[in-house]
Amino acid sequence: MALWGGRFTQAADKRFKDFNDSLRFDYRLAEQDIEGSIGWSKALVSVGVLTQEEQQRLEIALQDLLVEVRSNPQAILQDDAEDIHSWVESKLIDKVGSLGKKLHTGRSRNDQVALDIKMWCKRRVLELQENVRELQAKLVETAEKNQDAVMPGYTHLQRAQPISFAHWCMAYVEMLDRDYSRLSDAYQRMNTCPLGSGALAGTAYAVDRERLAQDLDFAAATRNSLDSVSDRDHIIELLSTASLSMVHLSRFAEDMIIFNSGEADFVELSDRVTSGSSLMPQKKNPDACELIRGKAGRVVGALTGMLMTVKGLPLAYNKDMQEDKEGIFDALDTWQDCLGMATFVLDGIKVNVERTKEAALKGYSNATELADYLVAKGVPFRDSHHIVGETVVYAIKVQKGLEDLTLDEFRQFSDVVGDDVYEILSLQSCLDKRCAKGGVSPLRVAEAIAAAKERLK
Ligand code: ARG
Numbered sequence: 171m172a173l174w175g176g177r178f179t180q181a182a183d184k185r186f187k188d189f190n191d192s193l194r195f196d197y198r199l200a201e202q203d204i205e206g207s208i209g210w211s212k213a214l215v216s217v218g219v220l221t222q223e224e225q226q227r228l229e230i231a232l233q234d235l236l237v238e239v240r241s242n243p244q245a246i247l248q249d250d251a252e253d254i255h256s257w258v259e260s261k262l263i264d265k266v267g268s269l270g271k272k273l274h275t276g277r278s279r280n281d282q283v284a285l286d287i288k289m290w291c292k293r294r295v296l297e298l299q300e301n302v303r304e305l306q307a308k309l310v311e312t313a314e315k316n317q318d319a320v321m322p323g324y325t326h327l328q329r330a331q332p333i334s335f336a337h338w339c340m341a342y343v344e345m346l347d348r349d350y351s352r353l354s355d356a357y358q359r360m361n362t363c364p365l366g367s368g369a370l371a372g373t374a375y376a377v378d379r380e381r382l383a384q385d386l387d388f389a390a391a392t393r394n395s396l397d398s399v400s401d402r403d404h405i406i407e408l409l410s411t412a413s414l415s416m417v418h419l420s421r422f423a424e425d426m427i428i429f430n431s432g433e434a435d436f437v438e439l440s441d442r443v444t445s446g447s448s449l450m451p452q453k454k455n456p457d458a459c460e461l462i463r464g465k466a467g468r469v470v471g472a473l474t475g476m477l478m479t480v481k482g483l484p485l486a487y488n489k490d491m492q493e494d495k496e497g498i499f500d501a502l503d504t505w506q507d508c509l510g511m512a513t514f515v516l517d518g519i520k521v522n523v524e525r526t527k528e529a530a531l532k533g534y535s536n537a538t539e540l541a542d543y544l545v546a547k548g549v550p551f552r553d554s555h556h557i558v559g560e561t562v563v564y565a566i567k568v569q570k571g572l573e574d575l576t577l578d579e580f581r582q583f584s585d586v587v588g589d590d591v592y593e594i595l596s597l598q599s600c601l602d603k604r605c606a607k608g609g610v611s612p613l614r615v616a617e618a619i620a621a622a623k624e625r626l627k
Pocket residue numbers: 192196253279280283487489491492
């Protein structure tokens with residue numbers, strides 16, 4: 171039965187009911203709705219609506235319900251209640267009779283749903299932070315194992331300068347660090363309790379909302395009732411954090427797909443995260459990475475959808491807001507899955523060090539070194555850049571690496587080149603020289619790994 175029988179003479183049409191009901195997705199808020207209800211029952215004692223004894227009976231019944239819900243959340247879906255709030259209330263009435271009907275005094279589903287979704291989001295933030303940390307730990311572990319794997323670094327997807335596979339791993343550790351801190355920021359801002367705001371204007375019972383907030387594990391009560399019931403910033407912030415992190419994961423996946431391609435052959439992905447072709451027996455496709463890249467789209471879609479849903483809404487609550495749930499549920503589930511899958515992908519990865527080195531030696535990725543060498547011999551950088559450009563054109567023509575040119579060949583372009591050039595052009599020297607903070611020198615990378623391990627503890 172609907173919650174508002176008195177005002178209506180006709181039942182809702184089945185088609186409207188199906189359209190309007192949210193139980194099929196908001197059943198996921200059952201635990202939060204029950205915990206919030208226990209908190210509210212205590213507040214009702216303080217304003218004389220419930221006796222201690224009544225509150226005890228309600229609390230025991232609600233705790234029972236919590237146990238049932240935890241053991242089988244899907245069972246809720248069998249019911250035809252409109253939403254999770256009406257479901258909890260009707261189950262409570264089944265358990266304790268008409269005492270259950272007192273619980274909704276001074277409360278509205280508007281402050282109730284605002285509370286439930288905030289509690290749910292807070293819990294998910296803490297979980298997601300753990301998932302982010304797990305992926306970071308796996309990246310650091312992979313970096314540690316692959317400090318000697320030299321490979322080409324790219325700009326414009328053209329070989330640019332040599333880097334190590336470890337340095338590449340550590341770049342993603344940094345991105346995820348920012349994702350983690352965005353979650354922390356969002357958590358702080360969402361840590362205010364809207365319960366006790368009523369439908370929109372505040373509750374008519376003088377409950378101590380700060381105490382209620384504390385009971386429900388919030389840092390403080392919200393300050394304005396209109397804002398409390400219409401605020402969905404926390405959802406939008408989480409969607410935006412998820413979107414940006416999915417963009418990071420998508421770039422990770424794209425790098426992996428390129429590294430795993432026949433053309434690059436830098437890494438081999440494990441059989442456990444790849445699939446074969448039904449037709450072409452030789453194929454081993456990077457589906458896990460492609461799906462991570464693909465799923466970024468739907469997470470960003472949820473963010474866009476939610477922004478559009480909220481943008482034209484007058485204060486305070488509007489039913490449009492019910493549309494917040496499927497998007498945030500799906501987006502956070504997806505993000506969590508992808509964090510886990512990225513961790514799993516790294517778990518079985520093999521870096522083909524001969525191939526990465528061979529590629530690093532090609533593509534004239536030591537050309538900057540030669541330019542710096544000429545600078546050290548007194549040639550102005552702009553001139554040295556030009557000289558090296560001409561040298562590279564020549565080297566391409568004779569199909570040699572810069573390090574394979576003879577001194578006579580070098581001297582066609584600059585007479586300052588001496589025997590000491592060969593040392594400078596080695597891969598090791600290219601790496602070692604980049605020793606300023608954040609650079610690819612093996613020493614700096616080892617430090618970065620050690621520092622990250624310390625941070626992740
Ligand atoms: N199912 C609703 C939602 O998710 C709960 C709030 C209903 N409030 C109302 N005034 N109809 O937004």
